[in-house]
Amino acid sequence: MASKNKITKLFNIKYPLIQAGMIWASGWKLASAVSNAGGLGIIGSGSMYPEVLREHIQKCKKATNKPFAVNVPMLYPEIEKIMEIIIEEKVGIVFTSAGNPKTWTNHLQQHGIKVVHVVSSVKFAIKSQEAGVDAVVAEGFEAGGHNGRDETTTFTLIPMVKEKISIPLIAAGGIATGRGMLAAMVLGADGVQVGSRFVATPEASSHKNFKQMVVEAEEGDTVLTLKELAPVRLLKNKFFEDVQALYARSPSKEELKDLLGRARAKKGMFEGDLEEGELEIGQISGLINEIKPAAEIVKEMISEFEAARKEVADF
Structure with missing residues (x-):
């Protein structure tokens, strides 16, 4: 992985591979496991009361000395308390979603926090850049959970966003393999965010029944x-x-x-x-066939990414 990669430099991580902050799945165990493996783990605050989030942040700090982030859906009813806790606990990176990036970006950055906003369209990617965010996640409608109304696929969205912004770009939606990661980066992404694949891990806080249904x-x-x-x-x-x-x-x-x-x-x-x-x-999820540790997933994705990159170079 090239040392000049914008995402690894921005977050001070080994690989430009980010675990999505999914509700009911992304607690401190998953976030710390991904960060320890060289990616960027994210705690999903969308399903947490403020004090529960504080507990997860503190446990994550004990479980890893690597960078990790918190994802904050801006529709959250107690968002002021959430942001206060993030600042108090000195979290270095925040991913915001489902709202106006102008609302919190400047405030967080004044406390030394890097801000990434999740978008599902070119229009909102441009607005995010104008709001001063450090990077954007462009998420195609293949993604799980809450999604864009335009039904723009990742393969289409990434090159269109790349054409319009100059800040680092992270691709999300339908990426669970090293080959998928390479494809997204060839299309213009500087890194990828992976959600569904990390649900099917022992570290995900989601229920085993749900994990099994994902695998099936x-x-x-x-x-x-x-x-x-x-x-x-x-x-x-x-x-x-x-x-x-x-x-x-x-x-x-x-x-x-x-x-x-x-x-x-x-x-x-x-x-x-x-x-x-x-x-x-x-x-x-149709490509996810087994539950395996988060560290193994990171290792496999990076290994497959490098192998696929060599294959493409031989074309």
């Missing part, structure tokens, strides 16, 4: 739905079928909200209710 998933088993509320990619299950049945009646937003209710994602991904829970995962 095949092509076509996920779908992007609930666009009227916030687009989300889910595994098909009873809850998804209930959503489809409601759509057949042309529901109002209120009816969709009533069906969604509260804590659906927790019920599915953290508590392991595969029937009534919301099971967020990316399309690439």
Whole structure:
């Protein structure tokens, strides 16, 4: 891996490989494991009360002396407390998502924190650069969890964003292998963010039932739905079928909200209710066939990346 890589320099890490901050999966165990393996681990604060986040940050610091980050969805109701804790605990890198990057970027940077914003379109990548972020994650609609409305794929999004911004660019959505990593970087990304692959690890805090369903998933088993509320990619299950049945009646937003209710994602991904829970995962789950330690995944991806790079050089 070249020493001049913008992402490894920006974050002071060995490989330009970042683990996504996924709700109910990305606690301190996963983040520290990825950071110790040479990538950048991320604690996903979206499913944590402020004091729970503080505990995860403190445990992560004890488990690794390498850089790690916190992901903050800006729709979070107690975001002021979350940001206060991040600053108090001297976290060096924050990934923001689902909101206006102008809101917190300058404040965090004044405390010496590097800020990365997650986008799903060229328009928001440009706005993020204008807001002064240090890098952007451009995420195609193959990705799991909450997603862009435009359904722009990673393969299309990365070169379009690359054309319009000058700051470091991280590709996300549908990347789980070294070959996928190389493809994204050939298209213009400086690094990659990987979510779904790290769900199927012993270190992920998600429920074993959910991990097993990810491993068993095949092509076509996920779908992007609930666009009227916030687009989300889910595994098909009873809850998804209930959503489809409601759509057949042309529901109002209120009816969709009533069906969604509260804590659906927790019920599915953290508590392991595969029937009534919301099971967020990316399309690439069809390529994930076993649960293995995060360090092994990092090692395999980098090894495959280097091998594929040599193959392409021989063309």
